[in-house]
Amino acid sequence: MSIDEDTKRLQRYLSEAKFPFPVARIDATQAQQMMRFDNTPSTFYVDRSGIVRYQITGGEAHGDSPARVSWFIDQLKK
């Protein structure tokens, strides 16, 4: 979910980063209000029934290791 205002910049970023997952856009203010975060990056893990189960703000807390990201996904797949 990109909150970029500048679409040209986003397109360029995506063409460089080549993420292997879908990317959608959302207005920054709407996203912050609906998802209740106030910093980027913010990450949410949602279970199969559509309930938000984990929220992580910032990069330091978990973004520095694929193993930590996998841990959250594994919890919800159990």
Place this chain on the structure above:
Amino acid sequence: MQRLSAIVTVLLTLAGTPAAQSPPREALVRGEKFWDQRLARSAVAALESAARDRVTAAEAHEALGRLYTFKGWQQENVFPGWHDEPSFRAKALSELRAAVAADPSRGSAKDALRTAETFDAAESVDPAPPRPEIRAFDAKIASAANVPDLLAAIEQRAAAQADPAPFFAGAQSLIDRGEYDRAIAMAERGGTASDRFIDENLSAYQLTGKSQGSYARGRATAADLVGWAKFQKKDYAGARDKLMEAAQLSQDQDFLNQFHLGELERAQNAPARARERYLTALSLAGGPPPLRQRATEALTGLESAAVAVGFDAWLETELTRRRDERKAEALNSLVDRPLPKLPLTTVDGRPYDAKSLQGKVLLLNFFASW
């Protein structure tokens, strides 16, 4: 007769001083000086008032246009937490067009307008390069041979650009030279400068969390430097107050501050608390390698469970546990509530169909390319 001519000379001299400038001209000069210092809000207020007077309109519109050009296209990461502000791009173009309209012979305004139009059409615009004069002042602070030179260099740098960096670098340098009281005063000025600098450029941060984070970082840096200077003065109670204030502001996530608290606890014969601080420091990213080395060495000297399993294994277990605890603390708020229906679009602006995601475990990462 001699006295009369003296009076005439005084009057002529007064007429030639800047104090005799017209109010709009004075506002223009003030606005340009504010923007040189990157104090955007004050600069805009002064320049807008100068733009309303016919005599200074062209110059003021040009200065405003240059300011908005910078903010719209060129300020990405020029200071920590700053991002380009696309909403200023149209304003940049209209101010520069107003400057050219006010004085069609004004070459510098036409140049600035051409630059902004080029940026507007470009795929991407590089951030503004570092300013050579600011770099030169920073180098003078770093290489000052003695305290008077250092103090003069800090003042010069602070007058040229209003961010808190020269005060913080100066305070650290004063601590290194044993000038603890001066260091404390300098660090406090840095804290004040940091708040003002963020206030003046608030929209550059785009998210409230980012500006709040920047305020907290500036205040934490000031408090940590004051605390560290007090520690060097062996004012341990005063050091504890300020170092703990910094710890609270940085949410125990600043390497240097945790290291300083470790040194304080060790100096006060509290090995268990010292061990906790050194471990917290090492579990965080950042910190210069020599200080990380010193923290590790301090830990080997403190009694611990390390003996049984070997120091390296013990350290790794302790650091992992701390990182996991931080991860747990970061969990909050929308948790255990249904995911709201989000107004998503594709990257090129069409509605995004999220049906295929239903019934799946999702990882939603909100990010920005800036």
